[in-house]
Amino acid sequence: MTRSIRRRLLATGLALAASSLLPFPAAAASKIKVAAIYTVPVEQQWVSRIHKALEAAKARNEIDYVFSENVANADYERVMRQYAESGNTLIVGEAFAVEAAARKVARDYPGTAFLLGSSGKAQAPNFSVFDNYIQEPAYLTGMIAGGISKSGKIGMVGGYPIPEVNRLMHAFMAGALEVNPKVSFTVSFIGSWFDPPKAKEAAFAMIDKGVDVLYAERFGVSDAARERGVLAIGNVIDTQPQYPDTVVASALWHMEPTVSAAIAAVRAGKFVAEDYGKYSTQRFGGASLAPLGTFEKKIPAALMAKVKAREKAILEGSFIVKVVETEPKSN
Amino acid sequence: MSELYDIVASSAFWIAVLRIATPLIFGTLGVLLCERAGVLNLGIEGIMVAGAFTGWLAVFQGADLWTGVLVAAMVGALLGLVHASLTVWLGVSQHVSGLGLTLLAASLAAYAYRVSFPTVSSPPTIEAFAPLEALSAVPLIGPALGAQTAMTILALMLVPIVGWTLQRTPAGLAVRMAGENPAAVEAQGLSVLAVRTSAVMAGSALMGVAGAFLTLSAFNAFFFNMVNGRGWICVALVVFASWRPGKALLGALLFAAFDALQLRLQQSSGLLPVTLPYQLYLMLPYLLSIVALVVMARRAAYPQALMKPYRKGER
Numbered sequence: 001m002t003r004s005i006r007r008r009l010l011a012t013g014l015a016l017a018a019s020s021l022l023p024f025p026a027a028a029a030s031k032i033k034v035a036a037i038y039t040v041p042v043e044q045q046w047v048s049r050i051h052k053a054l055e056a057a058k059a060r061n062e063i064d065y066v067f068s069e070n071v072a073n074a075d076y077e078r079v080m081r082q083y084a085e086s087g088n089t090l091i092v093g094e095a096f097a098v099e100a101a102a103r104k105v106a107r108d109y110p111g112t113a114f115l116l117g118s119s120g121k122a123q124a125p126n127f128s129v130f131d132n133y134i135q136e137p138a139y140l141t142g143m144i145a146g147g148i149s150k151s152g153k154i155g156m157v158g159g160y161p162i163p164e165v166n167r168l169m170h171a172f173m174a175g176a177l178e179v180n181p182k183v184s185f186t187v188s189f190i191g192s193w194f195d196p197p198k199a200k201e202a203a204f205a206m207i208d209k210g211v212d213v214l215y216a217e218r219f220g221v222s223d224a225a226r227e228r229g230v231l232a233i234g235n236v237i238d239t240q241p242q243y244p245d246t247v248v249a250s251a252l253w254h255m256e257p258t259v260s261a262a263i264a265a266v267r268a269g270k271f272v273a274e275d276y277g278k279y280s281t282q283r284f285g286g287a288s289l290a291p292l293g294t295f296e297k298k299i300p301a302a303l304m305a306k307v308k309a310r311e312k313a314i315l316e317g318s319f320i321v322k323v324v325e326t327e328p329k330s331n
Numbered sequence: 332m333s334e335l336y337d338i339v340a341s342s343a344f345w346i347a348v349l350r351i352a353t354p355l356i357f358g359t360l361g362v363l364l365c366e367r368a369g370v371l372n373l374g375i376e377g378i379m380v381a382g383a384f385t386g387w388l389a390v391f392q393g394a395d396l397w398t399g400v401l402v403a404a405m406v407g408a409l410l411g412l413v414h415a416s417l418t419v420w421l422g423v424s425q426h427v428s429g430l431g432l433t434l435l436a437a438s439l440a441a442y443a444y445r446v447s448f449p450t451v452s453s454p455p456t457i458e459a460f461a462p463l464e465a466l467s468a469v470p471l472i473g474p475a476l477g478a479q480t481a482m483t484i485l486a487l488m489l490v491p492i493v494g495w496t497l498q499r500t501p502a503g504l505a506v507r508m509a510g511e512n513p514a515a516v517e518a519q520g521l522s523v524l525a526v527r528t529s530a531v532m533a534g535s536a537l538m539g540v541a542g543a544f545l546t547l548s549a550f551n552a553f554f555f556n557m558v559n560g561r562g563w564i565c566v567a568l569v570v571f572a573s574w575r576p577g578k579a580l581l582g583a584l585l586f587a588a589f590d591a592l593q594l595r596l597q598q599s600s601g602l603l604p605v606t607l608p609y610q611l612y613l614m615l616p617y618l619l620s621i622v623a624l625v626v627m628a629r630r631a632a633y634p635q636a637l638m639k640p641y642r643k644g645e646r
Contacts (some may be wrong), residue, residue: 148583208343
């Protein structure tokens with residue numbers, strides 16, 4: 001009896017092992033080579049999400065992953081060509097400041113798949129675009145901000161008013177206004193992606209004006225909030241572990257669905273030029289409202305109920321957060 | 332106009348001015364020391380990056396904050412020695428050497444950072460200098476001083492110290508002579524090369540401290556591009572200051588005031604009848620500095636031997 005079971009198990013085991021080999025004969029060999037090119041260090045919020053997703057794919061043994069960080073815009077095309085020449089099948093990066101050059105490279109290497117962060121359109125046959133379309137959780141964090149602000153003054157410090165910054169700010173503002181139509185906004189841009197002392201100064205100036213909730217688009221803003229005892233809302237990454245008493249909620253971006261979709265397409269030999277933007281929305285798991293964590297008990301239940309209802313509506317598709325990409329202004 | 336007055340009259344404004352000015356004061360004094368000895372040091376931007384990184388790294392590794400400042404100063408002095416070897420001893424173009432040093436030091440800091448922290452997801456932080464609240468008791472300027480850290484106080488104290496050293500001590504005289512008339516230094520039996528090297532090293536040490544302020548006081552983490560042109564501002568401020576420490580302080584405070592003002596103007600919508608693009612506000616401190624430079628530079632007497640390499644016995 002036991003022996004027969006064991007034998008049968010062994011047989012099925014062998015059969016399974018064999019069948020697992022059969023339909024995917026190239027499973028091990030189809031590990032694709034991915035290269036990423038970033039114009040900033042991988043600690044930068046936006047880029048860190050792409051890096052994280054690719055590192056995860058590498059850990060799953062799906063890809064070989066190499067990357068270059070802090071590549072100057074002037075060098076971007078050269079590095080792209082270098083990676084394309086060295087046999088990478090998927091090249092990930094950001095084309096914002098190098099649109100023309102990046103598209104030219106893609107045309108020159110039709111056999112390579114390009115997946116680049118861009119405000120433009122996809123370009124046939126092999127240039128796909130993505131971006132952090134996380135306006136939905138940004139709207140939800142805006143609702144929280146509008147609900148918890150006592151002074152009714154909300155401050156936002158940004159690097160540059162580019163579309164990917166603007167649409168999140170606008171969604172955030174719309175969310176705050178839904179909860180409290182009287183709320184007013186102060187907007188500042190510091191003209192740099194990496195100057196935390198300056199971002200801090202801009203935030204201090206806002207706090208001096210009576211702002212009590214800050215939208216922390218840049219590093220430095222949450223530090224100013226912590227030092228002066230006001231609240232902050234995170235963006236793209238969850239910074240609550242570093243600022244447990246300051247960061248109330250964060251709108252997170254998850255690059256994993258985009259990366260998985262692109263890798264699957266390349267593996268299947270079906271990679272075409274398309275807009276991967278949808279993979280960064282909540283419905284595809286590309287964006288989410290971070291867990292409230294330390295603020296779980298501190299946000300009024302009525303407010304959270306409203307937020308949850310909105311989130312549900314977003315997931316069902318009955319509520320659509322408007323994408324506005326003009327420069328936000330103080331009011 | 333009353334809103335503008337409210338901004339400038341608030342203590343919060345002056346707190347911000349002193350904070351923004353601090354790295355500029357250190358850096359400007361550093362450039363000034365080098366140039367008074369006859370050496371232009373365009374390595375400042377890179378030396379500040381190196382100082383910001385090494386000072387922060389020392390503290391991150393467990394050293395206390397003042398040790399971090401000292402490390403930044405030593406790294407600055409060391410890079411100054413590189414610049415002095417090239418420009419003072421070998422007589423290489425000071426522009427080329429300085430810019431080369433900026434590229435080298437900034438890239439080296441970035442490289443060392445990545446080697447030390449290959450896989451961090453967000454920049455590691457330290458416990459930075461805390462404000463010296465005891466100083467709030469000082470009458471009139473107390474509120475502005477009380478929000479500052481010890482490094483700002485150090486910067487303010489350094490201004491009279493550097494001024495006094497330059498004007499009233501034999502060492503200061505030697506430095507000034509090396510910048511005006513190196514042959515006179517030689518006639519005194521001193522080595523021009525040694526005097527210039529020491530001045531460049533001391534000045535570069537201050538530049539290193541200027542960078543360290545950003546990571547040890549203004550913020551608590553290191554970012555590659557966080558110096559963000561502050562070093563170049565210092566080079567311009569020295570011209571504005573006509574190579575005098577007192578005026579250097581004034582220049583640094585003025586620039587910082589313009590910067591603090593533009594941040595606040597950008598945020599007050601009611602002040603102007605039209606909404607200006609934010610870029611114009613960001614430009615403001617630089618524009619006003621150029622205007623100030625034009626006004627001041629007309630009477631500026633620059634060190635006569637600035638950028639002239641000294642070769643013994645050459646006429």
